[in-house]
Amino acid sequence: MPEPIALPDFDTFGSQTISGLQNPEEAHAATQAILKDDRESGRPRIDDPGDNHVTLERGILRDGTWYRDAEVRELTGYDEEAIASVGGGDPFKVFDTLLMRGVTSVGGEPMTRKLAGELLIGDRELLVMGIRRATFGPNLEFESLPCPNCGELTDLNVPLDAVPFIHLEDPERTEHEVRLRQGETAIVRLPNGQDQTAVLGIKNNRAKQDSEILSRCVLRLVRPDGTEVDRPPVQAISMADRRAISDFLVQTQPGPRLLDFTWTHEMCGEEVPLPISLAVLFRGL
Ligand SMILES: [Zn+2]
Structure with missing residues (x-):
């Protein structure tokens, strides 16, 4: 059996990349532990492919109408x-290649990089989940998965539908308000593929990544007296407010929350985390 090709870690799943995980090292270690054990004790078994249709949360806007139907293959x-063969296993390039190759159309338009850039990060992740489903089916099955609590090995069948999912309250609302500490309000939009690409071009500087995403997504600042500042300089925003805005952008972004998946081990009764990475999703490739 050949080694599975190197696929990206979970952090390619955009919303987390954009504004950072609370505990990236911890989550990374958890994923690696699962993958390591999975390599040793059996890989996920995957059942029949599902259908090829994906309904997006936001979709694309054309002539005043939102189009949400997408096809994957x-x-x-x-x-x-x-x-x-993409650049040294760069996680974002792998994600991008998956998206560009596996998505047939969005809103009736053929997939292009420009179109992919328009899509909310959550919609991009939904599409990648759809590609996974079309390729390997709707269930992820683990054999002899060790329970991190009691250590017993267990077989686990995870329907992809069981992954926590955030919906947009109003899919057509493109601006959101975030209350800040001094009575100001930030008017923001949710990050899309273009924003994700821009942020991933900045290496090893979390603060600069945050500034990049904020400068792109904070549209206006409304002062307590009602005056508005367009495109405020985000470096001048207080750290606490920057964090509040970043958290809002992450929490409001729709789509699957693969890292938040947990399961309850019947034998010991513990609910244990099982962050599902792209590598776990696609390792059958
Ligand atoms: Zn257990």
Whole structure:
């Protein structure tokens, strides 16, 4: 059995990338532990492919109408080779390649990089989940998964539908208000693929990444007296307010929360985390 190709870690799943995990090292370690054990004790078994349709949360806007229907397709060996050959296993490039190859159309338009950039991060993740479903089916099955609480090995069947999912309250609302500490209100929009691409171009500087995303997504600042500042300089916003805005952008972004998946081990009764990474989703490639 060949080694699975190197696929990206969970943090390619955008909303977390954009504004950072609370405990990235911890989550990373948890994922690695699962993958390591999975390599040793059996890989996920995957059942029949599902259908190819995905309904997006936000979709694309054309002439005043939102289009949410998208089509994905089952990946082939050509795709597998293409994914394996992208730049040194760069997680974002792998995610991008998955999206560009596996999505057939969005709102009736053929997939392009420009179109992918328009999509909310959560919609991009939904599409990747759809590609996964079309390719390997709707369930992720683990054999001999060790319970992190009691250590017993267990077989686990995770329907992808069981992954926590955030919906937009109003899919057509493109601006949101975030209350800040001194009575100000930030008017923001949710990050999309273009924002994700811009942030990922900034390496190893979390504060600069935050500034980049805030400068793109904070549209206006409304003062207590009602005056508005367009595109405020985000470095001048207080740290606490920056964090509040970042948290809002992460929490409000729709889509699957793969890292938040937990399961309850019947034998010991503990609810234990099982963060599901892209590598777990696609390791059958
Ligand atoms: Zn247990």
